[in-house]
Amino acid sequence: MQYDLVVIGAGPGGYDCAVHAAGLGLRTALVERDALGGTCLNRGCVPTKLMLGATASIEELQAQARIKVARGDIAVDWSALQNRKDKLLAGSRKAMNARLKSLGIDLYDGHARVAGPGRVEVSAETASVVLECTDLVLATGCRPSSFPGLVPDGRAVLDSDAFLDLTTMPESLIVVGGGVIGLEMAQAAHRMGAQIHLFEALERVAATEDPDVSQALQAIFRRRRWNVKTGVKVRSVTTENERAVLVLEDDTQVEAEKALIAVGRRPNTEELGLESLDVKQRGPGWVTVDEHLCAAPHVYAIGDVNGRIQLAHAASDQARYVARLLAGKTQSTYAPGPVPGVIYGSPECLRVGTMVEELEAQGKKYAVTSSAWAINPIAQAHAAPQGFVKVVWHKDRVVGITAVGHDASRFTAAATIMVRDGWTKEQAESLIFAHPTLDEALMHALLDE
Amino acid sequence: MQYDLVVIGAGPGGYDCAVHAAGLGLRTALVERDALGGTCLNRGCVPTKLMLGATASIEELQAQARIKVARGDIAVDWSALQNRKDKLLAGSRKAMNARLKSLGIDLYDGHARVAGPGRVEVSAETASVVLECTDLVLATGCRPSSFPGLVPDGRAVLDSDAFLDLTTMPESLIVVGGGVIGLEMAQAAHRMGAQIHLFEALERVAATEDPDVSQALQAIFRRRRWNVKTGVKVRSVTTENERAVLVLEDDTQVEAEKALIAVGRRPNTEELGLESLDVKQRGPGWVTVDEHLCAAPHVYAIGDVNGRIQLAHAASDQARYVARLLAGKTQSTYAPGPVPGVIYGSPECLRVGTMVEELEAQGKKYAVTSSAWAINPIAQAHAAPQGFVKVVWHKDRVVGITAVGHDASRFTAAATIMVRDGWTKEQAESLIFAHPTLDEALMHALLDE
Numbered sequence: 001m002q003y004d005l006v007v008i009g010a011g012p013g014g015y016d017c018a019v020h021a022a023g024l025g026l027r028t029a030l031v032e033r034d035a036l037g038g039t040c041l042n043r044g045c046v047p048t049k050l051m052l053g054a055t056a057s058i059e060e061l062q063a064q065a066r067i068k069v070a071r072g073d074i075a076v077d078w079s080a081l082q083n084r085k086d087k088l089l090a091g092s093r094k095a096m097n098a099r100l101k102s103l104g105i106d107l108y109d110g111h112a113r114v115a116g117p118g119r120v121e122v123s124a125e126t127a128s129v130v131l132e133c134t135d136l137v138l139a140t141g142c143r144p145s146s147f148p149g150l151v152p153d154g155r156a157v158l159d160s161d162a163f164l165d166l167t168t169m170p171e172s173l174i175v176v177g178g179g180v181i182g183l184e185m186a187q188a189a190h191r192m193g194a195q196i197h198l199f200e201a202l203e204r205v206a207a208t209e210d211p212d213v214s215q216a217l218q219a220i221f222r223r224r225r226w227n228v229k230t231g232v233k234v235r236s237v238t239t240e241n242e243r244a245v246l247v248l249e250d251d252t253q254v255e256a257e258k259a260l261i262a263v264g265r266r267p268n269t270e271e272l273g274l275e276s277l278d279v280k281q282r283g284p285g286w287v288t289v290d291e292h293l294c295a296a297p298h299v300y301a302i303g304d305v306n307g308r309i310q311l312a313h314a315a316s317d318q319a320r321y322v323a324r325l326l327a328g329k330t331q332s333t334y335a336p337g338p339v340p341g342v343i344y345g346s347p348e349c350l351r352v353g354t355m356v357e358e359l360e361a362q363g364k365k366y367a368v369t370s371s372a373w374a375i376n377p378i379a380q381a382h383a384a385p386q387g388f389v390k391v392v393w394h395k396d397r398v399v400g401i402t403a404v405g406h407d408a409s410r411f412t413a414a415a416t417i418m419v420r421d422g423w424t425k426e427q428a429e430s431l432i433f434a435h436p437t438l439d440e441a442l443m444h445a446l447l448d449e
Numbered sequence: 450m451q452y453d454l455v456v457i458g459a460g461p462g463g464y465d466c467a468v469h470a471a472g473l474g475l476r477t478a479l480v481e482r483d484a485l486g487g488t489c490l491n492r493g494c495v496p497t498k499l500m501l502g503a504t505a506s507i508e509e510l511q512a513q514a515r516i517k518v519a520r521g522d523i524a525v526d527w528s529a530l531q532n533r534k535d536k537l538l539a540g541s542r543k544a545m546n547a548r549l550k551s552l553g554i555d556l557y558d559g560h561a562r563v564a565g566p567g568r569v570e571v572s573a574e575t576a577s578v579v580l581e582c583t584d585l586v587l588a589t590g591c592r593p594s595s596f597p598g599l600v601p602d603g604r605a606v607l608d609s610d611a612f613l614d615l616t617t618m619p620e621s622l623i624v625v626g627g628g629v630i631g632l633e634m635a636q637a638a639h640r641m642g643a644q645i646h647l648f649e650a651l652e653r654v655a656a657t658e659d660p661d662v663s664q665a666l667q668a669i670f671r672r673r674r675w676n677v678k679t680g681v682k683v684r685s686v687t688t689e690n691e692r693a694v695l696v697l698e699d700d701t702q703v704e705a706e707k708a709l710i711a712v713g714r715r716p717n718t719e720e721l722g723l724e725s726l727d728v729k730q731r732g733p734g735w736v737t738v739d740e741h742l743c744a745a746p747h748v749y750a751i752g753d754v755n756g757r758i759q760l761a762h763a764a765s766d767q768a769r770y771v772a773r774l775l776a777g778k779t780q781s782t783y784a785p786g787p788v789p790g791v792i793y794g795s796p797e798c799l800r801v802g803t804m805v806e807e808l809e810a811q812g813k814k815y816a817v818t819s820s821a822w823a824i825n826p827i828a829q830a831h832a833a834p835q836g837f838v839k840v841v842w843h844k845d846r847v848v849g850i851t852a853v854g855h856d857a858s859r860f861t862a863a864a865t866i867m868v869r870d871g872w873t874k875e876q877a878e879s880l881i882f883a884h885p886t887l888d889e890a891l892m893h894a895l896l897d898e
Binding site: 012040049052053057064068071072075080088092316336337340375378383407410413416420430434435436439442 | 501830
């Protein structure tokens with residue numbers, strides 16, 4: 001079979017790339033060995049949001065209970081949630097499949113192996129086929145990492161994939177890794193009543209965020225009586241008597257019903273035949289790309305696998321670019337607008353653009369304006385007054401915005417626009433913000449009032 | 450006492466006007482006969498949001514219960530909520546007071562009566578004082594209307610002020626008036642378990658919104674088993690045996706524990722001495738202003754009282770303009786950016802810019818693109834798949850955006866920017882929207898995909 005384009009991997013990057021390329025007239029094939037939608041739909045962003053959505057009432061209730069305005073009991077049926085998840089995800093995959101068909105994209109269900117330039121072998125259980133193509137896009141994503149001593153065993157020690165498939169929530173949970181995955185899953189478990197023990201090797205949780213955000217998160221988690229340890233090395237986590245036992249380097253031992261290992265992710269690049277191409281890889285196998293997202297002549301790598309940024313919407317944006325590039329609609333280098341990052345839960349964290357640490361490292365001057373959640377009536381209405389928004393300015397223009405607090409993701413799109421377009425204070429002044437909304441926290445920070 | 454500026458009324462318009470004017474160097478007095486913060490803080494936007502916030506857990510739980518993922522019981526202590534409200538509002542008023550002091554603004558607690566150009570008499574219980582000023586700003590706001598047969602009696606028939614002071618929620622509620630006030634309060638009562646009977650004289654609820662939004666709202670309310678009657682005339686609502694009894698023009702009778710009359714509002718312009726000024730009024734007394742928000746030489750009217758738009762943030766924007774005008778910082782006419790309007794609750798409604806009906810009335814060509822809540826993973830996570838977002842285009846630029854659905858207000862700021870700046874499809878394409886967020890419903894509508 002001869003194609004203009006073969007895309008390996010049908011996550012947000014690969015799927016969107018195939019869809020856009022086909023829309024632009026390229027004869028396109030998409031290869032996926034697992035499920036359409038990739039990690040994001042099946043084992044990542046979407047399932048965690050279903051967990052957080054299903055337990056949102058618990059969080060809202062607990063907040064009102066703390067101020068003695070409400071009380072009650074809520075039972076979430078985790079097994080029913082899993083059934084619902086399976087149904088919703090199947091529906092999404094079905095819709096994706098239909099869209100591929102309608103666009104004339106051939107979907108190959110099997111394992112892809114590159115057999116040299118312009119040649120991909122797809123092997124399924126019973127048969128295999130060779131696809132020939134002008135261009136090849138690698139969008140194979142990544143999967144949970146493990147380290148010596150931190151090896152999920154599918155019993156009490158789980159990776160995020162296994163955690164998302166639990167049909168009951170544990171009464172106590174060890175979380176190793178305080179990044180976005182560990183934090184979102186810990187929050188879902190916390191809402192379900194689990195005692196949380198959180199261990200992070202770096203000096204702070206959410207280490208990719210502004211340090212003030214990490215500090216606010218830690219304060220909120222400790223107020224919830226989580227056991228949060230940062231700057232600690234975990235020696236091992238093992239299953240003993242069907243419970244998880246964690247041992248720190250100082251021999252401290254912590255036991256819980258389950259442990260979640262969320263210490264990073266590694267690229268899916270083994271068994272892909274990349275040795276047959278002139279592709280450079282780094283670290284555990286991330287595919288190095290140039291400023292056209294090109295890894296070798298006629299070979300592109302998009303999404304998680306190129307090691308740039310592990311976010312579905314970043315992959316989708318890269319996908320759109322490469323599709324346009326291959327269809328001859330653009331020749332410019334890949335220069336995306338700012339990519340917002342969100343950590344969901346209660347509180348939420350939002351970050352877009354350049355943060356203070358980065359400007360300091362570059363020796364650039366900057367100014368910071370901020371405002372607090374506490375004076376916002378909507379934050380008060382949800383009994384969630386902890387949080388802030390911080391605007392970073394360089395040469396009197398907005399270059400970065402970060403926020404932490406109840407529903408902080410709600411002004412993600414507005415913040416992304418302000419950073420993308422480098423707003424001045426005057427541009428912010430002429431925007432009418434609705435009252436009362438949490439958006440006014442952003443307004444107050446922008447206007448420094 | 451001699452001032453550059455006397456502002457009558459300390460709601461969002463009057464307070465913000467005084468604060469900005471003083472900040473710009475004007476010697477400013479502010480007169481308020483009731484409470485700092487006006488209707489918005491004390492009897493409007495803020496108290497309703499506290500009610501909706503306190504009951505948010507119920508709404509989230511009911512949504513998950515409908516799909517059998519969660520069950521439970523939540524009791525909101527309405528009397529505790531009222532105590533909390535009183536405390537929070539007192540705190541806000543105290544902070545406002547401190548800000549006035551810090552800016553050197555004299556606050557007069559009493560009833561203001563204009564005694565001719567540049568002359569305001571303030572009478573309090575024990576004394577009165579005359580203020581002289583160069584300029585006068587009327588920001589006296591408005592209050593609930595009543596009509597023959599629809600007269601709140603403080604027993605079972607309430608206006609919105611009395612509704613907000615209830616210490617228990619009724620088991621059944623008649624709501625007369627399907628505008629924003631009636632709808633938000635009905636939603637709070639519904640969450641507390643009240644059977645809702647909603648009567649609207651116009652052909653649809655939320656008649657200021659796009660007809661499709663009204664239709665979506667009505668469908669959602671009917672699914673909740675509200676008794677919604679539109680296009681009906683109410684003859685009377687009275688208290689009988691301590692219950693509310695409503696009679697329609699066709700003699701149909703409906704009984705409930707309480708009735709809320711929310712049939713519009715009227716300006717606070719009586720006893721203000723406006724006859725001593727060359728001010729034009731219309732309808733029930735709205736003060737007519739020109740394109741500088743000027744009602745007569747050296748007399749300005751801002752906020753609800755000028756009858757333009759009843760929204761706190763519109764009043765604040767007018768306030769800022771008039772302060773700048775009087776301080777000589779601008780001479781241009783008042784040309785605000787688009788003013789977003791939000792109806793809170795579940796679902797929420799958002800509207801900003803020009804809607805289809807208006808363009809049709811003007812004989813202008815337009816295009817509409819839209820997307821549905823149903824395919825959004827966050828809407829699914831909250832088991833709230835009803836809703837849509839609709840983008841109105843004129844000459845290939847965004848001129849209006851409206852949305853209805855769970856958390857639809859969350860992209861208010863982004864939508865306001867897009868309308869203000871008349872975005873093209875290309876501008877939308879280059880914005881990276883976070884995944885998964887409800888913002889993607891806006892993205893899909895913009896990109897028409």
